[in-house]
Amino acid sequence: MRSTEANVDGLTEAQVKSVTHVNGPLLVLAGPGSGKTTVVTKRIANLVAQGVPPWNILALTFTNKAASEMRERVFAQIDPKTHGIRGLTVSTFHSFCARTLRTWGERIIGTRSFTIYGTSDQKSAVKTAIRACDLNDSNWKPASVLSIISGAKNQLIDAEAFAAEANDFHSKTIAKIYRSYELILRSNDAVDFDDLLLCTAQLLGRDEEVRNELQQRYQYLLIDEYQDTNRTQFVIANYIASKHRNICVVGDPDQSIYAWRGADISNILDFEKQYEDAVIVPLGRNFRSTGYIVETAAKLIAHNKFRKDKRLYTDLEKGNKPVIVTLPNEHEEADTILREVKRLHNEGTPYKEMAVLYRVNALSRVLEDAFRNEGVPYLVARGTAFYDRREVKDAVSYLRLLVNPKDDVAFRRIINAPARGIGKTSLLRLEQLASSRGLNMLGAAAFATKDLGFTARAAKALHTFHQMMARWRIDADSTQSLTAAASLADLVERMVRESGLEHSLNRIGTEEDLERLQNLEELISAASDFEEKSEDESASPLQLLFEFLEHVALVSDSDAIDPRIGAVTLMTLHAAKGLEYDFVAIAGLEDGLLPHIRALFDDTQMEEERRLCFVGITRARKHLHISSTLRRTQRGMTERAMPSRFLCEMSGPHTIQESVVDTWNTQVAPELTLSKNGSEITLGTVVRHKRFGVGKVQRVLRRERGSTVTVDFPSGTKHLVLEYANLEIVTPDF
DNA sequence: CCTCTCGCATTTTTT
DNA sequence: ATGCGAGAGG
Numbered sequence: 001m002r003s004t005e006a007n008v009d010g011l012t013e014a015q016v017k018s019v020t021h022v023n024g025p026l027l028v029l030a031g032p033g034s035g036k037t038t039v040v041t042k043r044i045a046n047l048v049a050q051g052v053p054p055w056n057i058l059a060l061t062f063t064n065k066a067a068s069e070m071r072e073r074v075f076a077q078i079d080p081k082t083h084g085i086r087g088l089t090v091s092t093f094h095s096f097c098a099r100t101l102r103t104w105g106e107r108i109i110g111t112r113s114f115t116i117y118g119t120s121d122q123k124s125a126v127k128t129a130i131r132a133c134d135l136n137d138s139n140w141k142p143a144s145v146l147s148i149i150s151g152a153k154n155q156l157i158d159a160e161a162f163a164a165e166a167n168d169f170h171s172k173t174i175a176k177i178y179r180s181y182e183l184i185l186r187s188n189d190a191v192d193f194d195d196l197l198l199c200t201a202q203l204l205g206r207d208e209e210v211r212n213e214l215q216q217r218y219q220y221l222l223i224d225e226y227q228d229t230n231r232t233q234f235v236i237a238n239y240i241a242s243k244h245r246n247i248c249v250v251g252d253p254d255q256s257i258y259a260w261r262g263a264d265i266s267n268i269l270d271f272e273k274q275y276e277d278a279v280i281v282p283l284g285r286n287f288r289s290t291g292y293i294v295e296t297a298a299k300l301i302a303h304n305k306f307r308k309d310k311r312l313y314t315d316l317e318k319g320n321k322p323v324i325v326t327l328p329n330e331h332e333e334a335d336t337i338l339r340e341v342k343r344l345h346n347e348g349t350p351y352k353e354m355a356v357l358y359r360v361n362a363l364s365r366v367l368e369d370a371f372r373n374e375g376v377p378y379l380v381a382r383g384t385a386f387y388d389r390r391e392v393k394d395a396v397s398y399l400r401l402l403v404n405p406k407d408d409v410a411f412r413r414i415i416n417a418p419a420r421g422i423g424k425t426s427l428l429r430l431e432q433l434a435s436s437r438g439l440n441m442l443g444a445a446a447f448a449t450k451d452l453g454f455t456a457r458a459a460k461a462l463h464t465f466h467q468m469m470a471r472w473r474i475d476a477d478s479t480q481s482l483t484a485a486a487s488l489a490d491l492v493e494r495m496v497r498e499s500g501l502e503h504s505l506n507r508i509g510t511e512e513d514l515e516r517l518q519n520l521e522e523l524i525s526a527a528s529d530f531e532e533k534s535e536d537e538s539a540s541p542l543q544l545l546f547e548f549l550e551h552v553a554l555v556s557d558s559d560a561i562d563p564r565i566g567a568v569t570l571m572t573l574h575a576a577k578g579l580e581y582d583f584v585a586i587a588g589l590e591d592g593l594l595p596h597i598r599a600l601f602d603d604t605q606m607e608e609e610r611r612l613c614f615v616g617i618t619r620a621r622k623h624l625h626i627s628s629t630l631r632r633t634q635r636g637m638t639e640r641a642m643p644s645r646f647l648c649e650m651s652g653p654h655t656i657q658e659s660v661v662d663t664w665n666t667q668v669a670p671e672l673t674l675s676k677n678g679s680e681i682t683l684g685t686v687v688r689h690k691r692f693g694v695g696k697v698q699r700v701l702r703r704e705r706g707s708t709v710t711v712d713f714p715s716g717t718k719h720l721v722l723e724y725a726n727l728e729i730v731t732p733d734f
Numbered sequence: 735c736c737t738c739t740c741g742c743a744t745t746t747t748t749t
Numbered sequence: 750a751t752g753c754g755a756g757a758g759g
Contacts, residue, residue, distance in 0.1 A: 423735045
């Protein structure tokens with residue numbers, strides 16, 4: 001039997017409505033856990049079932065992770081016998097734009113084989129730009145200039161538009177740097193992250209042919225996490241969708257957590273104004289979290305003033321009450337989380353169904369230590385960490401220069417790594433030579449001579465370097481050369497060796513060098529993996545290298561999350577967007593941390609912090625553990641911490657507060673004592689245990705059932721459940 | 735021109 | 750605490 005409808009069994013009315021919607025604009029307001037992914041994937045499947053060719057469908061997400069998950073789930077929905085999904089595009093905004101520019105880049109940036117600059121490349125380029133404007137980079141901080149430029153690009157303001165709007169000295173200067181920065185990027189055949197979007201938007205705006213082609217190709221557009229789109233992304237989406245108007249956006253204003261990066265919440269709030277005939281489907285029912293968790297989340301988010309009130313509810317059982325616990329310091333906090341993790345694991349929750357979330361990456365270290373000490377498998381979601389390593393960046397820069405000789409940023413990075421005797425002076429000379437001849441720096445290297453003021457040694461080193469790059473290029477390119485690289489991994493390996501990177505690390509042989517060497521090895525195997533996964537069998541090593549570099553440029557932290565691995569995931573609250581776990585712990589609920597210190601005095605930012613916390617809470621299916629500390633050591637300094645205001649806002653009869661005595665602080669809050677057979681066990685009480693002997697109470701944890709005490713016995717510190725421990729109070733005899 | 739050391743900022747979140 | 754950049758010595 002041939003079905004013409006998607007399988008909608010078990011869906012709610014609202015879900016069915018979004019799944020079966022075919023033509024015209026659609027806005028799905030999907031609360032947390034409302035089955036958004038199911039709806040989205042079933043809708044795509046339904047479109048295909050209704051006869052929409054898959055290649056007419058474009059689905060855009062924010063992370064690679066979300067894209068691959070969507071792809072997989074769509075695939076699972078579609079009956080392979082009747083319909084395939086060949087040609088279906090599911091992609092992140094950034095990689096979709098990258099691909100668009102790989103096709104039509106010549107029309108807007110003059111090339112299709114550009115390099116994508118990441119944060120550190122951007123910084124380096126901005127620095128050069130600041131210098132080129134005869135400015136001082138201590139007055140004009142690259143990082144802050146960059147964030148202004150980035151903000152502008154996210155609002156579709158290019159250097160010219162920025163200059164036109166600049167009135168005061170400050171913004172006029174920024175405009176100058178912006179211009180110069182753009183010039184550098186273009187002459188390097190490079191684009192930064194924001195350019196991927198900006199240039200694509202401009203291309204679509206200026207080039208009718210491209211616009212028509214994309215409109216024709218992508219007649220059905222779907223955008224996930226729409227609340228996090230910025231102005232530029234909005235414009236791109238609208239260019240594509242304006243003809244057929246089959247645009248479906250899915251999101252939740254309460255989960256908007258990227259305003260700091262230029263996300264414009266009015267995109268989703270004003271969707272119905274933009275598309276007056278839009279069908280709007282609110283999905284409020286939560287299928288993910290148990291009752292108390294939903295209640296906690298709802299209570300918290302209700303404190304946001306600038307928000308349309310909407311009901312969050314679930315029909316699931318009440319479940320476990322979220323636990324809110326305060327601890328003396330971050331180590332105890334980590335221990336407490338670990339204890340909970342182990343307890344749940346013993347009760348049958350697999351590690352991979354657990355996650356620990358925090359506001360800032362810096363918090364991961366203590367947690368990692370605790371996991372390592374306890375031998376509990378964990379995984380820190382930091383996909384970018386590997387590619388941020390110095391040696392890996394160096395190696396990648398070699399590869400980049402190989403595919404793009406104009407990449408001066410890469411050139412600068414590696415010309416003296418490993419040391420070749422090219423210092424500041426030689427570099428300055430080379431810069432002058434390059435600009436006077438209109439060459440890139442690599443090209444200029446070939447012309448360095450003594451006459452031009454180079455030392456013999458420097459000139460020779462520059463020539464050798466130039467020749468080395470030229471040789472690699474031939475080997476990467478040609479198929480008949482005797483020395484030709486057989487594969488991408490081969491190419492990377494040879495480069496690591498011949499560049500001298502490997503040798504320079506082998507020489508000294510410290511522990512750290514060894515680690516760096518291993519990272520280079522890992523890069524080679526990453527290249528090899530990439531090669532294996534590649535679908536294009538016939539691609540040349542150089543072609544593969546191109547793709548590999550793009551992959552490297554666009555990896556994100558959440559890409560490190562591999563659900564097949566049986567490990568607890570540690571990540572930032574931002575990275576947790578879109579994920580769910582049986583058990584979620586959120587650490588560091590302290591004023592200044594969550595909400596972050598930078599948001600404390602700004603209502604708008606404060607609301608975003610609250611949404612961030614909301615996102616964290618709603619990741620949990622069954623168990624939620626929230627903690628704060630009284631003292632926290634950060635950046636080498638121990639400081640007193642205040643419990644987050646969010647704790648009060650979210651707590652109530654639906655939560656359990658556990659308080660813990662500050663072991664360094666002798667004063668004991670009255671509610672922190674436990675009655676036991678008429679006597680009180682409190683901090684400092686001396687107790688006797690029939691097996692462990694006599695010990696002193698260090699800590700008391702109060703909870704509805706199974707209060708625990710921490711006792712220092714001669715044999716070591718033990719955590720005991722009061723009901724079972726059968727402790728006897730020892731009266732000290734004075 | 736390289737290497738070592740001291741001083742300083744740095745980190746909120748990410749494609 | 751750590752990592753990077755500036756400045757001094759080899």
